[in-house]
């Protein structure tokens with residue numbers, strides 16, 4: 001009887017004993033890899049800015065079961081399911097304090113590859129202008145493909161969770177790749193070696209390279225800043241804190257280069273402003289300085305002077321015409337768009353773009369005697385085609401669901417658009433550029449997400465991602481639309497052809 005009482009009280013004690021709080025569980029189990037401040041280390045940052053967008057396996061199941069093909073172990077043996085739930089909830093809380101991430105911190109994160117050896121000419125014999133990269137998000141690698149034979153020249157590791165298009169140096173030799181945790185990696189395609197990497201932000205959006213290849217602009221969410229790096233050695237040239245004209249801090253929606261203007265153009269996410277950051281030698285001589293109505297004077301002693309344009313609405317995503325005079329922006333509400341003329345710094349037209357257009361994926365092509373721009377929508381099963389001379393909608397092409405990416409090529413008569421969301425995520429539509437009709441709907445793997453297309457240099461082949469862990473890049477004949485070959489890959493996302501990117505092919509996004 002006494003033994004039973006003792007056992008029961010031990011059980012009661014066990015049940016009522018305070019469990020370690022989630023913070024303590026973090027320190028004991030996660031901190032070593034994910035950093036004392038949850039900002040990453042060997043593993044990625046564990047903050048809402050990155051976790052909020054986790055698709056597929058959710059945070060609880062990753063903590064419980066681990067992540068295949070990574071160093072993330074399963075914690076189901078160590079933590080109870082209640083503790084795992086609490087830990088996941090803790091990780092989704094914003095950081096109480098964002099540590100400073102200025103020039104000194106960024107520079108101290110820089111790691112140059114000591115084994116890197118530059119070469120005079122490529123160590124391979126492929127066409128350097130037809131090299132195509134495939135980002136494999138399944139295990140955080142990039143495959144370097146010969147665009148003629150589709151042989152893999154190299155497969156190198158990237159920082160965790162690459163996002164946005166890698167940016168090539170103007171001659172196509174170097175490529176810069178950014179991860180959501182703000183790491184920027186420089187890789188030499190001739191030598192097939194990493195040159196180095198640096199953490200330019202704590203949570204970043206995308207990167208842009210100046211047309212002369214000297215500067216790389218990194219748009220950050222966290223902290224609210226734009227980091228400008230020298231492409232040569234990845235050193236910091238400037239860290240610009242981002243605050244609207246009235247002092248409101250803001251994240252950056254995205255940054256792109258505007259080559260004829262010798263500037264980076266960025267939109268602010270939390271303030272209705274577009275910024276133009278000049279890197280050319282003397283911006284006022286560009287012929288539009290006299291007409292800057294909305295902004296303060298340029299400080300010529302600043303190597304990266306900034307022009308701030310107030311816009312009628314917030315810009316979440318945007319696109320340029322081929323002259324880079326006009327910015328077509330999607331508003332935050334996702335219900336419309338606006339055209340901002342960068343020369344006069346004012347809105348000149350409204351766009352009829354309901355259903356959250358994904359303008360970052362927009363493309364243009366000649367249609368009759370005008371140029372049209374087309375964009376998929378993240379919330380509508382449609383592609384909108386807009387006449388760029390009148391800014392009027394020419395057609396809304398109904399698709400089998402909302403899409404993410406579009407691509408074409410000057411030499412192809414087709415536009416390819418995916419259906420990324422919903423039950424038809426396994427289809428890819430092919431649209432005739434002339435008739436604006438869907439002429440074929442491909443379903444390469446029943447039930448598998450199929451997304452993102454890139455063309456070879458000559459436009460003869462289209463590369464499509466089967467966006468699954470056990471996925472593939474499928475190569476199609478771009479004329480007959482027949483499958484030619486399948487290259488197995490780990491959740492391939494974007495593909496990027498050197499020539500199409502460095503020549504700003506009208507069929508590709510920026």
Ligand code: DHE
Nearest residue numbers: 053137162163164165206207253254360404493494509510
């Ligand atoms: Fe992207 C490009 C924004 C979610 C994969 N994405 C871009 C660009 C922007 C953007 C502004 C253009 C940058 C560039 O290339 O320089 N993306 C956003 C979002 O706001 C959104 C909807 C929410 C978010 O989480 O940030 C978003 N994007 C995603 C994804 O969930 C995708 C599908 C998977 C992933 O890896 O995160 C994704 N985005 C991509 C890819 C590109 C991209 C592959 C480059 C496309 C290209 O062809 O250039």
